[in-house]
Structures are given as structure tokens and as C-alpha cells.
Amino acid sequence: xxxxxxxxxxxxxxxxxxxxxxxxxxxxxxxxxxxxxxxxxxxxxxxxxxxxxxxxxxxxxxxxxxxxxxxxxxxxxxxxxxxxxxxxxxxxxxxxxxxxxxxxxxxxxxxxxxxxxxxxxxxxxxxxxxxxxxxxxxxxxxxxxxxxxxxxxxxxxxxxxxxxxxxxxxxxxxxxxxxxxxxxxxxxxxxxxxxxxxxxxxxxxxxxxxxxxxxxxxxxxxxxxxxxxxxxxxxxxxxxxxxxxxxxxxxxxxxxxxxxxxxxxxxxxxxxxxxxxxxxxxxxxxxxxxxxxxxxxxxxxxxxxxxxxxxxxxxxxxxxxxxxxxxxxxxxxxxxxxxxxxxxxxxxxxxxxxxxxxxxxxxxxxxxxxxxxxxxxxxxxxxxxxxxxxxxxxxxxxxxxxxxxxxxxxxxxxxxxxxx
Ligand code: FAD
Ligand code: DHB
Numbered sequence: 556x557x558x559x560x561x562x563x564x565x566x567x568x569x570x571x572x573x574x575x576x577x578x579x580x581x582x583x584x585x586x587x588x589x590x591x592x593x594x595x596x597x598x599x600x601x602x603x604x605x606x607x608x609x610x611x612x613x614x615x616x617x618x619x620x621x622x623x624x625x626x627x628x629x630x631x632x633x634x635x636x637x638x639x640x641x642x643x644x645x646x647x648x649x650x651x652x653x654x655x656x657x658x659x660x661x662x663x664x665x666x667x668x669x670x671x672x673x674x675x676x677x678x679x680x681x682x683x684x685x686x687x688x689x690x691x692x693x694x695x696x697x698x699x700x701x702x703x704x705x706x707x708x709x710x711x712x713x714x715x716x717x718x719x720x721x722x723x724x725x726x727x728x729x730x731x732x733x734x735x736x737x738x739x740x741x742x743x744x745x746x747x748x749x750x751x752x753x754x755x756x757x758x759x760x761x762x763x764x765x766x767x768x769x770x771x772x773x774x775x776x777x778x779x780x781x782x783x784x785x786x787x788x789x790x791x792x793x794x795x796x797x798x799x800x801x802x803x804x805x806x807x808x809x810x811x812x813x814x815x816x817x818x819x820x821x822x823x824x825x826x827x828x829x830x831x832x833x834x835x836x837x838x839x840x841x842x843x844x845x846x847x848x849x850x851x852x853x854x855x856x857x858x859x860x861x862x863x864x865x866x867x868x869x870x871x872x873x874x875x876x877x878x879x880x881x882x883x884x885x886x887x888x889x890x891x892x893x894x895x896x897x898x899x900x901x902x903x904x905x906x907x908x909x910x911x912x913x914x915x916x917x918x919x920x921x922x923x924x925x926x927x928x929x930x931x932x933x934x935x936x937x938x939x940x941x942x943x944x945x946x947x948x949x950x951x952x953x954x955x956x957x958x959x960x961x962x963x964x965x966x967x968x969x970x971x972x973x974x975x
Contacts, residue, residue, distance in 0.1 A: 867892060
């Protein structure tokens with residue numbers, strides 16, 4: 556890997572007075588060029604703005620599209636706290652649902668994991684990712700931050716040379732921005748990770764043998780907290796977006812098609828998988844307003860830095876969604892990088908930037924571990940026979956009857972502390 560200090564020496568320490576000054580060779584320049592306006596890119600942009608560091612965000616989709624794409628729903632306490640510190644929590648605090656635990660259901664019985672008791676008072680918030688995006692975009696623009704939407708052809712240039720820059724096309728033609736640093740926040744399919752020469756990176760990846768069919772339904776809550784269900788027919792998850800809109804997932808085959816899942820079949824499967832033995836609970840149904848299938852994979856790129864380029868969030872790592880960690884990991888990467896850049900441009904030196912990859916990979920691998928654990932615990936693996944399934948039930952039994960095991964699940968689910 557190129558010396559982490561190389562880009563560090565370039566920045567020089569002098570804080571630039573205004574974020575978008577004219578650069579050399581007719582290009583504009585900024586201190587940090589950010590590719591992607593997802594949770595990673597927007598969190599980084601807001602944090603850098605607070606530190607007075609120039610940044611520009613390039614996003615390939617329109618504002619309307621990023622503000623309506625349905626994805627995550629669970630915010631860790633630390634993500635909620637950060638939103639408060641950044642002054643972008645007002646709508647979330649009014650609209651989110653705060654849960655102090657989750658239910659693990661198997662063998663027709665529910666078992667509550669009490670996060671508040673097991674973690675010294677920590678909770679999670681249920682608030683849709685696209686609502687987070689709306690809040691972040693509005694705050695950033697209102698505070699004078701710059702996001703260019705609907706750009707195309709973003710390319711990372713001269714990462715090994717003296718003039719790292721981003722080239723792209725926007726309304727009005729081809730553009731280029733000189734950058735001290737580039738933050739690759741462009742998700743799993745973006746160009747940033749591929750800009751690291753192959754010999755300089757190792758990619759660890761595994762595609763899991765199941766997918767999730769997710770729906771949004773207009774229905775009241777069936778369960779007061781998230782309900783993760785193991786059943787002989789496969790995994791099911793009851794989540795929520797508001798008291799009137801519910802988010803639910805069922806495990807399906809990786810090659811399944813949404814067309815093969817009419818609403819009646821989805822409800823039948825959800826009812827069967829979440830049924831409770833004594834019949835004292837009932838799934839509340841309603842019109843399905845959205846449905847889609849996502850594949851499940853685990854992926855980590857090592858290192859997460861190449862000279863002036865830093866990878867954040869899904870660009871560097873993907874975790875299976877069962878642990879609800881992806882968005883929160885992206886936010887943690889942004890916090891780590893922002894602290895490193897603030898030290899670099901201030902008087903803190905380059906020690907933290909130099910350890911960025913090590914710090915973020917440690918957290919990412921722990922999230923991979925936890926998400927794989929939750930996935931294996933709750934899904935029906937087509938390759939498993941009766942022996943493996945019996946062991947899975949024993950694991951669930953242990954998990955829901957041991958204080959130590961419950962505490963371990965709880966501390967991972969609400970989020971491990973940020974350490975550097
Ligand atoms: P993204 O959100 O993917 O953002 C990347 C941005 O970069 C996008 O806006 C994209 O348009 C842009 N981009 C891509 N290519 C380019 C380009 N060439 N030029 C410019 N811009 C580009 N996580 C949780 O923490 N909790 C959950 O409950 C949870 N549930 C999930 C449920 C589902 C069904 C799924 C699919 C995911 C879930 N996740 C969850 C994961 C979470 O959604 C992601 O981990 C998170 O979006 C990662 O944020 P990011 O900013 O790294 O990437
Ligand atoms: C949601 C998504 C998850 O991946 C999860 O583990 C819990 C909830 C959701 O979209 O609400």
C-alpha cells in the first residue's frame with residue numbers, strides 16, 4: 556500500500572478560506588472530494604462542514620431518487636446521538652420509534668432480548684434510511700454545502716501522483732475537481748474501490764444462499780418491537796416504519812422473482828412463519844404498497860485506504876442485513892475519517908488518518924461476524940440437514956436463556972462503541 560503519509564504531506568495544514576476555490580489547470584478544487592450522497596458521504600460532508608473543511612459531493616442519481624429509495628430502518632443509539640450533535644435530529648426525534656429490545660421467535664414462542672437492561676440503557680431507533688437522507692441533504696444545502704446531483708462518468712485520476720482529482724460529466728459538460736483527498740462513498744457498485752490497483756487490495760466475499768423479499772404494508776403494528784423469527788419454512792422479520800406502515804421481510808431463494816410472490820402468498824408465508832403456539836397472537840395484514848428482493852452477501856475490502864483515497868461504507872464492506880449494521884457502519888467510517896481529516900488540517904497530525912483503515916476494518920469485521928451469526932442463527936440453509944437444524948435450535952435455546960449470550964447479542968445490536 557502506498558505510504559499513508561503521502562497525501563497527508565500534500566494537505567500542508569493550511570485551512571482554505573472557502574471550499575470551492577479555483578485550482579490549477581483550469582480545474583476547480585476542494586479539500587475533500589466525496590463520491591456518493593448515501594449515509595457515508597452525507598455524514599462525512601456534514602462533519603467536515605462543521606470542522607470548516609471544504610468538500611463537494613458528487614452523486615450520480617437525482618435528489619428525488621436518493622430521497623425515495625427504500626433501504627435500512629434501524630439506527631443505533633450512537634447514530635441517533637451523532638444526528639443530535641450535527642443538529643439534524645429534529646424530525647427523527649419526532650417521527651422515529653424507539654425500541655428498548657427485540658423479540659426472537661422460534662418453535663412457536665417469543666423471547667424478548669431487553670437491550671435497555673442488558674446494555675445500561677441503550678436503545679435503537681426505527682427511522683427509514685431515505686428519511687435520514689432527506690434530513691442530511693436539507694441540512695447540508697441549507698448550511699451552504701455543495702452536492703452535485705445526477706452527475707455521470709465519475710473517474711478517480713492520479714491517485715499515485717501529485718494531483719489527485721475527480722473528473723465527471725454534469726449539465727454543461729465535462730468537469731474536473733482537484734482534491735487533497737477523495738472519499739469513496741459510492742456504495743458496493745461505485746468506481747472508488749476499483750480505482751485501487753488490484754495488487755494493492757484484497758477482497759473477501761461470500762454470497763449467501765438466500766435472499767430477502769421485503770414489503771411495506773399499510774397496517775397497524777402486529778408486534779411492539781422488531782420480531783426476528785426462525786421457522787422450518789425459513790426466516791421472517793417484522794419491522795416497522797410508523798404506527799401505520801409496517802416493513803416485513805421473508806427469506807426467499809436467491810433466484811426467486813417478485814412476480815412469483817403475489818400478496819396472498821406473502822401473507823400466507825408470513826402468517827405461517829410467525830405463528831405462535833398458543834394462538835394468542837395474530838399478524839395484522841393490510842395492503843402491500845411496495846415489494847422487492849435483495850440478495851445477501853458479506854464483503855470486505857482490505858485496505859480501506861490507498862494514498863489520498865479513503866473508502867467508506869458499502870464501497871468497502873457489505874454485511875448481511877440480519878444484524879441491521881450497514882448504515883451504522885457507514886456512519887462510523889465517516890466519523891473516523893472526519894476526525895482524521897480534522898486532525899490533519901488542524902494541529903493533530905496524521906496519526907489517525909494513518910490508522911483509518913485499521914480502525915474501520917476492525918469494526919467492519921466485528922459487524923460481519925455479528926451479522927453472519929444472526930444470519931446463520933435464523934435462516935434455513937438449503938444445504939443443512941436435520942443435524943444442523945437441531946444444532947441451530949440448541950443455539951437459539953442457549954441464546955434466549957443465557958444472560959451472557961443475551962448480553963452479547965444486545966451489545967452488538969445496539970452498536971459497539973467507536974474506538975480509535
Ligand atoms: P449507499 O447508501 O449505497 O450510497 C452510495 C451512493 O453513491 C448512492 O447514492 C449512489 O447513487 C452513489 N453512487 C454510486 N455510484 C456512483 C458514481 N459512479 N458516481 C456518483 N455517485 C455514485 N443498514 C442498517 O444499518 N440498518 C438496517 O436496518 C439495514 N437494513 C437494510 C435493509 C435492506 C433491505 C438493505 C438492502 C440494506 C440495509 N442496510 C441496513 C444497509 C444499508 O442500507 C447500507 O449499508 C447503507 O446504505 C450504506 O451506505 P453508503 O453511504 O455506504 O452507500
Ligand atoms: C430492518 C432491516 C434490517 O436489516 C433489520 O435487521 C431490521 C430492520 C428494517 O428495514 O426495518
